[in-house]
Amino acid sequence: MTSYNVLIVGSGGREHALAWKIRQSPRVDQVFVAPGNAGTGADAVNVDIAQDDHEALIAFAKSNDVGLVVVGPEAPLVAGLVDDMQAAGLKVFGPSRAAAELEGSKVFCKNLLRSADIPTADYRTFRSADDAMRYIKDRYSEPNDPVNVVVKADGLAAGKGVVVCTTRSEALEAIDRIAARKEFGAAGKELIIEERLTGPEVSVLAITDGETILTLPTAQDHKPAHDGDRGPNTGGMGAYSPAAVLDEQTLAEVESGILVPVVHAMKRARRPFKGVLYAGLMLTPAGPKVLEFNVRFGDPECQPLLMRLQTDIVDVMEATVDGRLGELDELTFDPRPGICVVMASEGYPASYDKGHTITGIDAADAMTDVKVFHAGTGVADGKVVNTGGRVLGVTAMGDTISAAKLQAYKAVAQIRWQGAWCRKDISDKALTAAQ
The missing domain is CATH 3.40.50.20 (Rossmann fold)
Known part of the structure; x- marks a missing residue:
């Protein structure tokens, strides 16, 4: 060996x-x-x-x-x-680089989805703020007219270049932020305005070598900052796996109608895809539709997924690089669910203070079936301090979703720093779905 x-x-x-x-x-x-x-x-x-x-x-x-x-x-x-x-x-x-454009450009992604007849929201693309604003103004005449659109920066914006709009003025403000004021830099050189889909969101991640696709257990992220999915979008405030909202039949539909076609479409486009293919989906009344594709493990979905993974991940990665994923046995996972609760700095996703000493990580790590994954941390004077907006991903497993949630939040309670906060409802969607 x-x-x-x-x-x-x-x-x-x-x-x-x-x-x-x-x-x-x-x-x-x-x-x-x-x-x-x-x-x-x-x-x-x-x-x-x-x-x-x-x-x-x-x-x-x-x-x-x-x-x-x-x-x-x-x-x-x-x-x-x-x-x-x-x-x-x-x-x-x-x-x-060519394959990673699936995430690097939302315009490229949407056009590929359309050409491959993969279900996604209707959309229009724009190269200027004026054209995008004119499009909104032509369709909605009053500032408080209800709208049902999502405005997205084309490029990478750390999960924050997506604005869900419910009024005309919100849509115009989002366009101004992205395309006129360039709040997200070069990511706003183009933008997309698409219809707002309704339904539960879910993440389906797969590992592919461009030929074979190994679908991982489902996960559900929590993008909005606050409980009940309120507040601005973030990079993710927590996740759990498996996602109760996605049954086996629908997962099979996702594999055959979304994952397989996109891998084939990338191959036809001479951009063969090797690595982690992450489909962000909305389970609409008309079936699953693609919100976005990412080209790497999601963060925080990665944390509970890897905590559950029992197969040697190095074997899987090697086989992916070498193009022999089809030779591997089926991946094995701990059947118990896992939950990751993100602890964030005060003020995130807007501005926040850094450098506060964090205590209690060792105590949380010592708990059964708990691992504290660091995100925005550093060391100053021998002590762990916060250096980013999303600071820790407190991850736990349990025999049930409720047990995993209880263990995760018990671990969260061990950890302290000035201004630390988190959502309190990570995984509650699973309980709602089950009911």
């Missing part, structure tokens, strides 16, 4: 969960994370290299017996880190 070192690129909760899971493989000698956070520094070895410094990452991998590189976040994937590393002779898990 060949063993080697693994380099994970990124610094969030997803990357900590990946480091924790990869470290469990008997085939791995050492796990490096660049640049990492306080949690990856405890569970692996942090490397002080930014995720956009391709040359330095390649040089480190070549000089440290790195046999597999795992690129966690979307930004380096869209920037072509996988291509650069492969050109340097490294084995890398993740899609190419």
